[in-house]
Amino acid sequence: MADHGRTKNRKDRIMDAALRIFAEKSFQEATIAEISKEAGVSEATVYEYFGTKEDLLFAIPEKITNDTFEESQAVLPYIKDVEGRMRAILLSYIQLYQNNPHYSALVLLQLMSNKRFRQTAAHEAIRRSAHNLLDCIREGIANGTFRSDADAYLIRSMLMGAIEHLFIHWHMQGKPKRDKTIMDMLDPFLEIVFNGIRAKKEQQGLTIHLNLQDTRALGEILQNGSMLKSPAQDVKPAPNMKQKNKQKTY
Amino acid sequence: MADHGRTKNRKDRIMDAALRIFAEKSFQEATIAEISKEAGVSEATVYEYFGTKEDLLFAIPEKITNDTFEESQAVLPYIKDVEGRMRAILLSYIQLYQNNPHYSALVLLQLMSNKRFRQTAAHEAIRRSAHNLLDCIREGIANGTFRSDADAYLIRSMLMGAIEHLFIHWHMQGKPKRDKTIMDMLDPFLEIVFNGIRAKKEQQGLTIHLNLQDTRALGEILQNGSMLKSPAQDVKPAPNMKQKNKQKTY
DNA sequence: AATACTTGACAGTGAGACTATGATGATATA
DNA sequence: TATATCATCATAGTCTCACTGTCAAGTATT
Numbered sequence: 371m372a373d374h375g376r377t378k379n380r381k382d383r384i385m386d387a388a389l390r391i392f393a394e395k396s397f398q399e400a401t402i403a404e405i406s407k408e409a410g411v412s413e414a415t416v417y418e419y420f421g422t423k424e425d426l427l428f429a430i431p432e433k434i435t436n437d438t439f440e441e442s443q444a445v446l447p448y449i450k451d452v453e454g455r456m457r458a459i460l461l462s463y464i465q466l467y468q469n470n471p472h473y474s475a476l477v478l479l480q481l482m483s484n485k486r487f488r489q490t491a492a493h494e495a496i497r498r499s500a501h502n503l504l505d506c507i508r509e510g511i512a513n514g515t516f517r518s519d520a521d522a523y524l525i526r527s528m529l530m531g532a533i534e535h536l537f538i539h540w541h542m543q544g545k546p547k548r549d550k551t552i553m554d555m556l557d558p559f560l561e562i563v564f565n566g567i568r569a570k571k572e573q574q575g576l577t578i579h580l581n582l583q584d585t586r587a588l589g590e591i592l593q594n595g596s597m598l599k600s601p602a603q604d605v606k607p608a609p610n611m612k613q614k615n616k617q618k619t620y
Numbered sequence: 621m622a623d624h625g626r627t628k629n630r631k632d633r634i635m636d637a638a639l640r641i642f643a644e645k646s647f648q649e650a651t652i653a654e655i656s657k658e659a660g661v662s663e664a665t666v667y668e669y670f671g672t673k674e675d676l677l678f679a680i681p682e683k684i685t686n687d688t689f690e691e692s693q694a695v696l697p698y699i700k701d702v703e704g705r706m707r708a709i710l711l712s713y714i715q716l717y718q719n720n721p722h723y724s725a726l727v728l729l730q731l732m733s734n735k736r737f738r739q740t741a742a743h744e745a746i747r748r749s750a751h752n753l754l755d756c757i758r759e760g761i762a763n764g765t766f767r768s769d770a771d772a773y774l775i776r777s778m779l780m781g782a783i784e785h786l787f788i789h790w791h792m793q794g795k796p797k798r799d800k801t802i803m804d805m806l807d808p809f810l811e812i813v814f815n816g817i818r819a820k821k822e823q824q825g826l827t828i829h830l831n832l833q834d835t836r837a838l839g840e841i842l843q844n845g846s847m848l849k850s851p852a853q854d855v856k857p858a859p860n861m862k863q864k865n866k867q868k869t870y
Numbered sequence: 871a872a873t874a875c876t877t878g879a880c881a882g883t884g885a886g887a888c889t890a891t892g893a894t895g896a897t898a899t900a
Numbered sequence: 901t902a903t904a905t906c907a908t909c910a911t912a913g914t915c916t917c918a919c920t921g922t923c924a925a926g927t928a929t930t
Contacts (some may be wrong), residue, residue, distance in 0.1 A: 380908085396646060396732060401886065412909045417888065475732075482646055482725075482732045520812075524805050527789070528782040528812070532774070536782025555774050562770075562778070562816035630877090651917065662878045673918065861906090877926075882919105889914075898902075 381419050383409040387431050392474035397427060397479050431476050439466050439495045446502065452510040457560055459502050460529060464553055466495075467537045474537045503529060510615035520567045528563060631669050634660040639680050643722035647677060647729050681726050681742040689716050689745045696752065702760040707810055709752050710779060714803055715726045716745070717787045724787045743767060777815060 387408035391400045402423055406413045420426040442462035449455040467474050477492050503526045510516040516525075536552045637658035639651045652673055656663045692712035699705040717724050727742050729855040753776045760766040766775075786802050 399888095402888085403886075414889090414910080415908060418908080421888090423887065478728070478732055482729055519806065521800075521808055524786075524809055525812070527785040528809065530777060531781035531783070531785025532778040533781070534785060535777040536774075539777070550771075555771065558771055559774055559778065562775070563812065564816075566812035566814075566816035606666075652919085653917080664879080665877060667919065668877080671919095805929095871930100873928100873930075874902105875926105875928075877924105879924090880922090882921085885916105885918085887914100887916085889912100891911090891913105892909105893911105894907105894909080896905100896907085898903100898905075900901100 380409070380411050380415060384411060384416055384419060384426070385430050388426050389472050389476065392427060392430075392479060392612050393475040397423075402426075410560065427476070428480060428490055431473060431480065432490055434470050434473055435466070435491045435495045438469060442466075443498075452513070452515050453560070453564060456503060456506045456510075456529070457556070459499055459506070460533060460556060460560070461553075462498055463496075463530070464533060464556060467533075468551070470552065474534075474540075478538075500526060500530060514569050516567045517569045525563065525567060532559060628662055630665060632658070634661060634666055634669060634676070635680050635683065638676050639722050639726065642677060642680075642729060647673075651858040677726070678730060678740055681730060682740055684720050684723055685716070685745045688719060692716075693748075702756050702763070702765050703810070705812060706753060706756045706760075706779070707806070709749055709756070710783060710806060710810070711803075713746075713749050713780070714783060714806060717783075718801070718803060724784075724790075728788075734749040750776060750780060764819050766817045767819050768841060775813065775817060782809060 384405065388400070391405050391408060402413055402416055405426075406416045416426070420429060439462065442465060443459075446455060446458055449458055477496075480490060480492065491576075504522055507516065507520070507522040507525050511518060511520055512520065533552065536555070540552070589590045628762055630758065634655065637787045638650070638655045641655050641658060645667065652663055652666055655676075659666075666676070672680060689712065692715060696705055696708055699708055727746075730740060757766065757770070757772040757775050761768060761770055783802065786805070790802070
């Protein structure tokens with residue numbers, strides 16, 4: 371293969387450059403000329419690999435999704451606890467965005483670009499997560515974990531919407547608005563949602579006397595007890611959690 | 621004003637046509653030629669009113685926002701109850717989208733179009749809602765309505781994110797995915813969130829028996845009461861999209 | 871009717887997506 | 901070493917579309 375001395379393969383170099391430029395400017399404003407220059411290849415080479423500018427746009431999240439998202443989904447079937455499984459789904463979702471800072475911008479660009487978006491791997495991945503979540507919620511309702519009157523669609527939108535909202539804000543305002551990462555918020559977040567939709571159950575075992583006027587004390591008890599810190603604590607975090615950041619390109 | 625027999629003023633006709641075409645296609649795919657034809661006006665006239673295609677894109681949500689959003693915000697200061705005020709903010713937010721079906725698409729187009737978005741009335745309206753919400757949440761935390769350890773930013777993202785998520789899905793799948801409107805979901809939604817973040821109080825003086833092994837039960841008991849009404853709408857599977865595929869362009 | 875203003879038709883410019891083609895030089899194979 | 905192959909590049913050219921400029925014709929106001 372004639373590489374003219376360049377090490378990394380051209381297709382990747384083009385996608386890297388395009389990712390940066392698309393995210394920084396916008397689809398209209400980015401030109402193939404600029405992308406090819408940034409990638410150190412000729413314009414014709416871009417067209418060799420990607421038939422159209424739009425193909426290029428669609429290829430990038432496709433690759434990221436296939437590279438980083440798929441494997442993190444593999445553990446899901448082994449998590450029997452509904453809440454733990456939901457946590458794992460959201461975690462992989464968050465990691466997908468977190469590890470690829472420009473990803474959300476690109477996905478939005480695609481979304482707005484045209485109807486083709488529905489056929490992409492990125493959309494498929496999101497769709498599948500959404501579907502899995504819905505199943506979990508229904509399962510939780512069916513087995514009594516969640517209230518029987520809970521609206522599964524609504525709860526799913528709460529879960530995914532909040533995360534997307536956090537990332538969109540992140541994207542719009544430049545990252546470090548706060549010291550807490552979105553990952554840090556996952557458990558408090560889930561606690562609130564689960565808190566709001568858990569079915570009331572009977573209690574067995576120890577009984578204690580509480581004076582319910584003392585709200586503070588109650589709050590302490592609630593948060594220090596094992597239960598309310600994320601029920602999924604023992605669930606092993608999805609594989610690529612170490613934040614390795616394989617290439618700084620993204 | 622020379623109107624050549626047309627009644628409605630040209631500027632509005634152009635914006636109407638543009639709103640439809642931008643939302644249906646996308647920014648790139650919509651051409652000024654088509655918009656002007658749809659509006660029954662010459663191409664030059666479009667440029668008379670709107671200097672550039674992008675100006676046209678930005679002018680539309682600007683108008684809608686100013687027309688319909690501002691007044692709905694006027695009542696807010698008079699609602700003293702924190703939760704009631706939060707509900708009102710979200711309600712006006714939902715109405716903004718609901719009354720203008722193409723609005724969300726246009727706002728997203730703007731968002732992705734470029735950085736100018738931050739100076740638009742649409743963005744300003746959203747920003748102000750977001751800000752008001754944050755204030756409400758903080759006030760609720762301060763006055764003991766909400767748990768003291770609640771994360772105000774997170775809660776805001778839950779509230780706004782869920783609504784935006786519902787609308788984006790709505791936009792992507794063609795409207796009537798379900799019989800319930802997004803407005804119908806507002807109260808069940810708020811119930812879950814408030815449920816999850818309300819400070820545990822009331823039940824003054826009552827002593828009850830609790831099992832600390834099942835912390836869930838503790839939470840339930842504390843939150844139990846009036847708010848769990850939400851009629852159990854049985855979940856029906858989403859009638860999956862009609863796959864109409866209006867244009868085979870791609 | 872006279873003047874001021876608005877609109878339309880049309881021609882033209884420039885940017886940028888995309889194509890076609892032939893030259894170049896690295897690599898594989900004989 | 902010689903030859904074939906193939907990725908890449910450079911260049912030139914086509915086409916679509918945003919956008920401009922001009923002028924004639926219509927309408928409003930006086």
